Amino acid sequence: MAEPVRTAVFPVAGLGTRFLPATKVLPKEMLPVVDKPLIHYAVAEALEAGIEEIVLVIGPAKSLTEDYFKGAPALERALAERGKKAEIVAVSEDLPAPQKLSFVRQEEPLGLGHAVWCARQYAAGGPFAVVLPDDLILARPGCLRQMMEVYAALGGNLVATEDVPREHTNRYGILDVVEDDGRLARARGLVEKPDPAQAPSTLSIIGRYILQPDVFEHLDKQERGAGGEIQLTDAMAATIGDVPFHGLRFAGRRFDCGGKLGFIEANLAFALERQDLAPGVRDFLKGYG
Ligand code: G1P
Numbered sequence: 001m002a003e004p005v006r007t008a009v010f011p012v013a014g015l016g017t018r019f020l021p022a023t024k025v026l027p028k029e030m031l032p033v034v035d036k037p038l039i040h041y042a043v044a045e046a047l048e049a050g051i052e053e054i055v056l057v058i059g060p061a062k063s064l065t066e067d068y069f070k071g072a073p074a075l076e077r078a079l080a081e082r083g084k085k086a087e088i089v090a091v092s093e094d095l096p097a098p099q100k101l102s103f104v105r106q107e108e109p110l111g112l113g114h115a116v117w118c119a120r121q122y123a124a125g126g127p128f129a130v131v132l133p134d135d136l137i138l139a140r141p142g143c144l145r146q147m148m149e150v151y152a153a154l155g156g157n158l159v160a161t162e163d164v165p166r167e168h169t170n171r172y173g174i175l176d177v178v179e180d181d182g183r184l185a186r187a188r189g190l191v192e193k194p195d196p197a198q199a200p201s202t203l204s205i206i207g208r209y210i211l212q213p214d215v216f217e218h219l220d221k222q223e224r225g226a227g228g229e230i231q232l233t234d235a236m237a238a239t240i241g242d243v244p245f246h247g248l249r250f251a252g253r254r255f256d257c258g259g260k261l262g263f264i265e266a267n268l269a270f271a272l273e274r275q276d277l278a279p280g281v282r283d284f285l286k287g288y289g
Pocket of ligand 1: 112132135171172173174192193204205206207231232233258
């Protein structure tokens, strides 16, 4: 049986340049889809998967994100006085207890691998998860929970995967696949953002990972990869051979909220899941046929 995964790391130190000017003051992970920030969806997904310790890797000036996870006693009192029960639930549900939440600062944007490395004091004690809140996933059960079930049987390193059009391989980590049953693929290598012509497959890494702590041995070397950044993909690739590497085609829909189109689509899809909003949204969408 694979050792249980208790810790999840959320790298959110990016500059969010694709969402300027909003991200001039608002960290990208705080952008709301319908009425909840991206980071709240990501943390809720991890808690649902049984994660106990949450580690947020934030940039030098991200106090808003820290504030969001603090209790809001004055607001809750004001809501209680007004009898706003649903709103009290909304501000407190799916959030970790304060003692289960840690913040680490990534002082320089040196890449995803570096961001994960910054969390090593919390994550290196056993297998851990990494969740990228930009990849918002609509799934029941959640994507990380689906992965936990597969991981319990397989162990090793496991990532969420999706097939992408070949012309998009240069946006993702791509698996070099040796075995594939249509749901689970085993990889013998990984390449970060390959040109379409060189990509070993079109199976891409989506922002959910379950990793063995050995990956820190490679991250410790601080080697630069694609784009001059320290890449998590390269560190994972270096462990193949020591530990098996699998990609899971999860059941659900993923929205790339790192870009505007994906973010807009996520807002529509999540609104259409809500009974209080779906009829109104369907109604106004008719006007955009
Ligand atoms: C990161 C990873 C990449 C992965 C992607 C998923 O890239 O480096 O391997 O496919 O997340 O969203 P980024 O989107 O940060 O450029």
